[in-house]
Amino acid sequence: MSEQPPPSPLTEILTSLRDRVMGISQSVLSTADGLLVVHDSDSVHPESVAALAAATLGVGRRMADQAGVGALREVVARCGSGHVIVMAVGDRALLTVMGDDGLDIPAFQRESPATVEQLSRALAADVAH
Secondary structure: OOOOOOOOHHHHHHHHHHHHOOOEEEEEEEEOOOOEEEEEOOOOOHHHHHHHHHHHHHHHHHHHHHHOOOOOOEEEEEEOOEEEEEEEEOOOEEEEEEEEOOOOHHHHHHHHHHHHHHHHHHHHHHHHO
């Protein structure tokens, strides 16, 4: 019987966000250029989500620049049976969160800044090693 390796600190941060915000079902952390870092998902292809998140955030940033409304914070897609939210994690990473139709958006907005900060610190510590 083989043992599972312990989850990475990055995966634990994603899992913690899912546990704290009702309606989050999956999340993917990727590089800004669309490469998968870690994921907390089971029904999506995380590499595809990572690539699409990079494109989504890129288009969102260009739209924000053209509209002159300041720096982009997040892109939210409200879909028929859920939500997809893409957020910048510093300049080099992206957090994509998928949730069902009952996603608690106010709780997500309260919890996500601390999660982004935790992810930023963990990524910086990983790069430093």
